[in-house]
Amino acid sequence: MTTSLWASTPNFVGEDLYYSSGFRLFPAGNAILSLKSDSLNGKLTYLLSTSVKTNSFLDAFYTVRDETLSWLNIEDFSLFKTVKEIREGKYHRNHSAHTQGDSLLIWNKKYFTITEPVYDPIAFIY
Template identity: 25%
Template sequence: MMKQLVSAVFCMVFFAAPQALAMPFHAGEKLSYEIYWTVVHAGSATLEVLPEKDVAGKPALGFLAEARSTPFVDAFYKVRDRIESWTDPDVERSYLYLKRQREGDYSKDVELRFEPDARRTLRYVRGELRRTLEQPEYVFDPLAILFAFRKQTLYKTMRFSGPVTDGKVSVSGEAYVEGMDTLDTPLGEVPCFRVRLDVKHLSGVFRKSDDAELLVWFSADERRLPVRVKSKVVVGHFTMELVGYDPGRETCAAQVP
């Protein structure tokens, strides 16, 4: 269950065309979350923006997502997952995606290399090339798409669609801005846009749930912080709540809630 939640949170498959907007995040930004299954505190997660470095000879901006189960959950299903993503500095396409899964007795290491000039991706599992896929010139990995979305100006009734890939399949994800809510969070009251994600391309427990749904609330300011994630699946309700925020090197016009 933790596996499906982590996958859903970091595989938000939607994309809008890039706009000439100020970046809402900077190197050093860190978001901290607590994860709940119904009322059980199941784990914690972090999202970070990494300093720029060269990837395959090109300047790149990095993102890091990590998730771990609580000591209580460790006793029967220990989770230690890490996802690293590298894009161009303007976050308009992915260059490299690294996933390290440690979930119970299951372990897997994936490297996804993007070759925009050749319009393809190369997926390696445990160091072996497993799949080559043709891709459009602009395509994102499951983590980078979240930060690409944060560049967009949100408003009620907006719809989004676009290409995202994990190297096994490429899909056109869709999302819809349903409305606005003010959330009571550990950081105070935060006005947010409520975004509903299309789950038809998500695997695992989402595919097994006839009435599955996935909602994400983004702060209604220049940062578009993912404040809350909530899913409904056959095995219950999962929630991921923002509990800590460090803006990093620079800050947007808006202040910390």
């Protein structure tokens, strides 16, 4: 069954999306979204990676360097695991969460019971 899932991989897997952002007439930075085939704990997954960076001019005032990796279920794009490194000005935070089975979410060493699949908001683009 897994082979047939990979055989019908959607066209957007392997694609990189590039965005530039600005404020009025001034460029501010860029973002890159990427979706690749991967595996996690022996399961076939999609790996969604995002990178957001301010440009060199804006870096002088407020530097943004955000990186996110999210491993998604290939059947419904629900979340298996996410790792985020947030660097925005003086605010720095590392965050990770992962699911175990279909009823447990682990975040910041705390356990939460879940009754529905969990989704990464950025995955809705796909």
